[in-house]
Amino acid sequence: MMRKEYPRPQFVREQWQNLNGTWRFAYDDHNVGKKQRWYLSEKNFTKEIQVPFVYQTELSGINDRTIHECVWYQKEFELASLEENQRVLLHFGAVDYEAEVYINQQFVGRHEGGHTSFSFDITEALTAQGQIVTVRVWDPHEDETIPRGKQFWETESRGIWYTNSTGIWQTVWLEIVDQTFIESVTFTPDLDRGIVDFLMNISDLVDNLFLHYKISYKGLLLLDETMKVMTKTSRVGLDVYQNRIFRSNFHDKGWTWSPEEPNLFDVELTLSKNEQIIDQVTSYFGMRKIHTESGMTFLNNQPYYQKLVLDQGYWEKGLLTAPTDEDYKKDILLAKEMGFNGCRKHQKTSDPRFLYWADVLGFIVWGECASAPSYTEKAAERLTKEWLEIISRDYNHPSIITWVPLNESWGVPEIHHDQQQQHFSEGLYHLLHALDKTRLVISNDGWEMTISDICAIHNYNHGSKEETKKYEWYKETLATKQNLLMYPAGKWAIYAKGYQHQGEPILLTEFGGIGYRISEQKGWGYTSVESSEEFIEEYRRIMAAIYASKGLWGFCYTQLTDVEQEINGLLGYDRKPKCDLSEIKKINDQFFPERI
Missing domain, CATH: 3.20.20.80 (Glycosidases)
Structure with a gap:
């Protein structure tokens, strides 16, 4: 079983590559992998695991409930040839607890934290042929400074404590982007004024850069505008109610989000340079207070x-x-x-x-x-x-x-x-x-x-x-x-x-x-x-x-x-x-x- 769905539904690009599935895997119980540079070859990877399921689970194909504080992953993958100015981003949904990532034997980054997403630009580490990603995970179970929630520090779960989880437990995936791309978008609704505060961050500021945005509600196009991007961070207030008072759920079903009426606004963002499209993202937000x-x-x-x-x-x-x-x-x-x-x-x-x-x-x-x-x-x-x-x-x-x-x-x-x-x-x-x-x-x-x-x-x-x-x-x-x-x-x-x-x-x-x-x-x-x-x-x-x-x-x-x-x-x-x-x-x- 493999998790194939797009992992980041609030910020969607059409072109992406899922790296879930079969990976090589190894326990490093003596914590010698870094010293012996396991990322240089595959000889120490004696097991296989199904990502994104941790080795303690049945769906991982291993189903081992014993504690192994240090584990390694490795996978080969192919990439299409990159065009000039394109970059490759490697994303991890979540890895418990500390991850060190290597691409083609080169260290590209480290992340600490077991429940949040992270990514690295791996472009400089790519080769002309096939690619290899290697991940070392360190999850010390007796370290009481680590946020672990309900995960038990012993082998057998009991009481209110559950089986611990070590390693990759959310989707791993790739995106190819232009050197100038949309890094993030946030929407802050102001329900009383009928305005959403839109904040966009881009990776690099260049000349002749424009953002085209469309906001629609259940197929009804509300805003279709273009703005020139002058700074890496752009903020603008958008009037989604269009000065109409009957949008608040007070007089009718309105446009607000609630469990009873989960109304959402669809967003399309297009970034262009010299009239050429260089990035496109879709998203959504809800007017909720x-x-x-x-x-x-x-x-x-x-x-x-x-x-x-x-x-x-x-x-x-x-x-x-x-x-x-x-x-x-x-x-x-x-x-x-x-x-x-x-x-x-x-x-x-x-x-x-x-x-x-x-x-x-x-x-x-x-x-x-x-x-x-x-x-x-x-x-x-x-x-x-x-x-x-x-x-x-x-x-x-x-x-x-x-x-x-x-x-x-x-x-x-x-x-x-x-x-x-x-x-x-x-x-x-x-x-x-x-x-x-x-x-x-x-x-x-x-x-x-x-x-x-x-x-x-x-x-x-x-x-x-x-x-x-x-x-x-x-x-x-x-x-x-x-x-x-x-x-x-x-x-x-x-x-x-x-x-x-x-x-x-x-x-x-x-x-x-x-x-x-x-x-x-x-x-x-x-x-x-x-x-x-x-x-x-x-x-x-x-x-x-x-x-x-x-x-x-x-x-x-x-x-x-x-x-x-x-x-x-x-x-x-x-x-x-x-x-x-x-x-x-x-x-x-x-x-x-x-x-x-």
């Missing part, structure tokens, strides 16, 4: 109740990597079928293909990043770097409405009283807002928050159906805003020492976790049932406490699917439903319409 006011969240200036599901983003045969592009689409459609309008992508940065389908199908995403196990200055530096790259890559996706830089004090275990860790939390909050004014930011999802746009609380203390006193206490805890802020989430305070609620909306962002085994897989959940009928009743019982609350403005249920030993999903690890999904939808559709 998210903000908070009066203790509520607002989507496109209307109160919006968020019904989210926790999504770990793991697959039985591919771990972090979906077996096919259709699997991303399937997960979203199944969640929407159950009445959820979004997900919190947990301890993982989403593949751009998942975000594409969320944009197209209408599905809110809370973007998260893997946490490091402990706090050090190095861990803080690494997590910050990862977030800089996440914002850069995913900025244009309208489906992402919230960033979650920290979760349950992972990586900041002393944040309740330690001012250094509090400063780090505040620093991430302000950094993300400094880079992105279009989204909300949660400082520390779960508890011990500092400054935050949403008060995000985790609470699994609903007990089983036999624990009636515990359940009544749970209902009382959720009943009002005052109670939600008064009672701790387990043993942890809602806010870190020196911080308090500032009127932000309160959401219950982890709860539930009903355990129901539908396969031979043994595992655990926060409560357990023995039949699909019991599963529905348990879900109804837990959700009744949510719907009775007069203080909550949304929820995130744990969780979408089973993952390894966690059998607390609404779906099995293979995405088989555990009950009649229409019954889950009926329950989810009961939230207070009168409050909206």
Whole structure:
């Protein structure tokens, strides 16, 4: 199986070359490959692997769960002859954790960070004949400064920890571009003014350079204009509403993006030099606004109740990597079928293909990043770097409405009283807002928050159906805003020492976790049932406490699917439903319409 779809749907060029498929592969358990210069030949590559699946997966063709901290990849590929002034870019969707890349025995670049994309200009290393790419990956599992999220540092997964992933886990691909090309494009919607701020960066400034842009909406051409490019960075405000007021979803269905109406604008960009086309890119954006006011969240200036599901983003045969592009689409459609309008992508940065389908199908995403196990200055530096790259890559996706830089004090275990860790939390909050004014930011999802746009609380203390006193206490805890802020989430305070609620909306962002085994897989959940009928009743019982609350403005249920030993999903690890999904939808559709 090979992932063949275009890997970067927000920034598309027609001419590209997929390098997924069979690669030579080797373990380097003694870390001698660099010293012995394995990139000079193929003699040490004794295995084969199917990229983009890590060696720990069945789809890789290796399926080895033992730990190998250093691994090597190698592949031969062909390129068409380059024309004058053409360059070749080599792209990696994601490599966990540190990658060093060689082309034809020459080092071309290094990237650190396991969840974000990177690329190198490899033109100078190409030869007249066939090409060879070699990749060394270093993934030290006991280094507690590395953001690894749910990946376990031991061989066998257990508890809330899953099988680790090492190496290439997203698509590898090539593009041939002119020496002068469009490097990036960002779209910042201003829904109230009907304007999108368009920012383009180009690689090189030359004479007689022009950009032609077309913006259309469902086939209706709105803008068709040309501008002369005078600087490497060009910014312009584009009036997509054309001064018409009936575009806001208030009077009609409008042109805005939402889970109910996922409207998108198509963009075509053509860069020309001396009247010759040198680059063409297609993209899209959505007119979407998210903000908070009066203790509520607002989507496109209307109160919006968020019904989210926790999504770990793991697959039985591919771990972090979906077996096919259709699997991303399937997960979203199944969640929407159950009445959820979004997900919190947990301890993982989403593949751009998942975000594409969320944009197209209408599905809110809370973007998260893997946490490091402990706090050090190095861990803080690494997590910050990862977030800089996440914002850069995913900025244009309208489906992402919230960033979650920290979760349950992972990586900041002393944040309740330690001012250094509090400063780090505040620093991430302000950094993300400094880079992105279009989204909300949660400082520390779960508890011990500092400054935050949403008060995000985790609470699994609903007990089983036999624990009636515990359940009544749970209902009382959720009943009002005052109670939600008064009672701790387990043993942890809602806010870190020196911080308090500032009127932000309160959401219950982890709860539930009903355990129901539908396969031979043994595992655990926060409560357990023995039949699909019991599963529905348990879900109804837990959700009744949510719907009775007069203080909550949304929820995130744990969780979408089973993952390894966690059998607390609404779906099995293979995405088989555990009950009649229409019954889950009926329950989810009961939230207070009168409050909206």
